[in-house]
Amino acid sequence: MKIILLGPPGAGKGTQAVNLAQKLKLAHISTGDLLRQNVSGGTDLGKQAKSYMEKGALVPDDLVTQMLQRRIQAQDVKKGFILDGYPRNIAQAKALDAMLKQENAAIDFAVYLEASEPVIIQRLTGRLVCKNCGANFHRKNMPPRVEMMCDKCGGTLYQRTDDNEATIKTRLEVYRKEVSALLQYYEAKRQLHRLNADEDADAVLNEIIRLAAKA
Numbered sequence: 001m002k003i004i005l006l007g008p009p010g011a012g013k014g015t016q017a018v019n020l021a022q023k024l025k026l027a028h029i030s031t032g033d034l035l036r037q038n039v040s041g042g043t044d045l046g047k048q049a050k051s052y053m054e055k056g057a058l059v060p061d062d063l064v065t066q067m068l069q070r071r072i073q074a075q076d077v078k079k080g081f082i083l084d085g086y087p088r089n090i091a092q093a094k095a096l097d098a099m100l101k102q103e104n105a106a107i108d109f110a111v112y113l114e115a116s117e118p119v120i121i122q123r124l125t126g127r128l129v130c131k132n133c134g135a136n137f138h139r140k141n142m143p144p145r146v147e148m149m150c151d152k153c154g155g156t157l158y159q160r161t162d163d164n165e166a167t168i169k170t171r172l173e174v175y176r177k178e179v180s181a182l183l184q185y186y187e188a189k190r191q192l193h194r195l196n197a198d199e200d201a202d203a204v205l206n207e208i209i210r211l212a213a214k215a
């Protein structure tokens with residue numbers, strides 16, 4: 001089973017990916033984690049990525065794609081994956097299709113998590129992120145057991161400076177432009193399901209599991 005999760009910041013993509021991977025016993029591949037792991041592990045790709053990050057530049061598409069290509073060949077990915085943070089554009093979507101085709105495989109479906117702006121703003125303005133492992137928490141919806149400390153690794157939590165209302169609105173606008181071509185791409189292939197992500201996380205999770213059972 002190979003599932004792609006798409007959705008704006010604040011739609012709950014990361015949380016759904018983690019829970020889905022657990023329920024369906026699939027690997028969770030997040031490009032954020034991939035980057036962190038390659039950089040901290042000092043791989044050749046990680047070293048190249050680091051040189052861009054140190055300059056404050058975006059890591060090129062091609063590097064991320066190479067990291068993904070290696071990752072999907074790993075043993076724990078044999079049963080499938082939940083992909084979170086990739087693809088971000090048509091070039092990446094085509095690269096993904098091509099790398100799966102090499103192994104006579106294809107994605108089963110893509111899910112687009114749609115959330116309304118007030119819900120997204122409520123979620124993001126309360127979001128806390130672990131400095132160490134990147135895990136997400138929320139001041140109200142999902143508070144950490146110990147204040148400002150990560151439940152998973154004990155790292156310090158912080159609020160991202162771009163998680164404020166004005167910046168969130170700009171990020172959403174940028175995201176909508178970016179994602180619309182991708183949605184068309186998967187729609188044309190009849191692989192897209194749109195879900196209402198304003199609902200609580202469990203309802204959304206059950207809906208995706210239902211889709212996976214039918215796929």
Ligand SMILES: [Zn+2]
Pocket residue numbers: 130131132133134135150151152153154155
């Ligand atoms: Zn952590």
